[in-house]
Amino acid sequence: MNVYLETLRKQNDLPELTEMRLFAEKENVPILEEESMQLLLQILALTNAKRVLEIGSAIGYSALRLVSGGFERKVTTVERDWKRYDQARFFLAHSSYRQSITLLHGDAFDYVEAIAKGPSFDALFIDAAKGYNQSFIETFAPYVKTGGVIVVDNVLFKGWAADPAGAPKRLQKLARNVHAFNEWFQNHPAFVTWFHAVGDGLAVGIKRENLL
Numbered sequence: 001m002n003v004y005l006e007t008l009r010k011q012n013d014l015p016e017l018t019e020m021r022l023f024a025e026k027e028n029v030p031i032l033e034e035e036s037m038q039l040l041l042q043i044l045a046l047t048n049a050k051r052v053l054e055i056g057s058a059i060g061y062s063a064l065r066l067v068s069g070g071f072e073r074k075v076t077t078v079e080r081d082w083k084r085y086d087q088a089r090f091f092l093a094h095s096s097y098r099q100s101i102t103l104l105h106g107d108a109f110d111y112v113e114a115i116a117k118g119p120s121f122d123a124l125f126i127d128a129a130k131g132y133n134q135s136f137i138e139t140f141a142p143y144v145k146t147g148g149v150i151v152v153d154n155v156l157f158k159g160w161a162a163d164p165a166g167a168p169k170r171l172q173k174l175a176r177n178v179h180a181f182n183e184w185f186q187n188h189p190a191f192v193t194w195f196h197a198v199g200d201g202l203a204v205g206i207k208r209e210n211l212l
C-alpha cells in the first residue's frame with residue numbers, strides 16, 4: 001500500500017486495532033485488506049448503515065473497524081472457528097466499542113432463525129467461506145432492508161476466478177464456483193451490483209426488492 005496514505009489513515013487508529021493487526025500478521029489470520037476496508041467503510045457511511053451483519057469475524061478486526069468510525073453503528077458478527085472466536089472475544093472484551101458488537105459463535109447458517117426474529121439489517125458483509133457466497137446471500141439477504149447494501153470480499157480469488165485453470169489443481173473447483181457466484185450476483189434482478197478491483201476483489205450490491 002502507498003506508505004503516505006497508510007500513515008495518514010493510521011492517525012486515528014485505536015491501540016487495540018494495531019494489536020489485532022500485529023496478531024493477525026503473526027498468526028497468519030486473514031483480515032480484510034486496507035484498500036477494501038476503506039471502500040467498505042465509505043459505502044457504509046454513504047448509505048448510512050447503522051446495523052450490519054457480518055459473516056466471518058475471524059479475530060474481530062473488521063467488526064471493530066466497522067463500529068469505531070464514529071457512526072454509531074452496531075455489528076452482529078458470526079465466526080464458526082472456536083479458536084478465532086475466542087481470540088475475537090478476548091480482543092473485543094478489551095475494546096471501548098465492545099457494546100457495539102454482538103459476537104456469535106457457530107456456523108452462520110445456524111443463526112438464521114435468531115436473525116429472522118430481529119429487526120432487519122442495513123448492510124450484510126460477507127467475508128467467509130468463498131464457496132458459500134450465493135447461499136449466504138440467499139439465506140441472509142431477506143433480512144437486509146430494501147435499499148440496503150450487500151458487500152462480498154474475495155470475488156477475484158487471487159485472479160483465479162477469471163482463470164480457474166490457472167489455479168492450483170485443488171482450488172480449481174472453488175475458483176469456478178467463485179466465478180459462477182460473481183455472474184449470479186451480477187445478473188440477479190434483486191440487486192444492482194458493482195465489482196471493484198481492490199484487495200482481493202470486492203462486490204457491492206444494493207438490494208432492490210425482495211425477489212429471493
Ligand SMILES: C[S@@+](CC[C@H](N)C(=O)[O-])C[C@H]1O[C@@H](n2cnc3c(N)ncnc32)[C@H](O)[C@@H]1O
Pocket residue numbers: 030031032055056057058059060061062063078079080081084106107108109127128129
Ligand atoms: C477472512 S476471515 C474473516 C476476516 C474478518 N472479516 C476481518 O476482516 O477481520 C474468514 C472467517 O470466516 C469464517 N467462516 C467461514 N465460513 C463461515 C460460516 N459458514 N459461518 C461463520 N464463520 C465462517 C472462518 O472461520 C474465518 O475465520
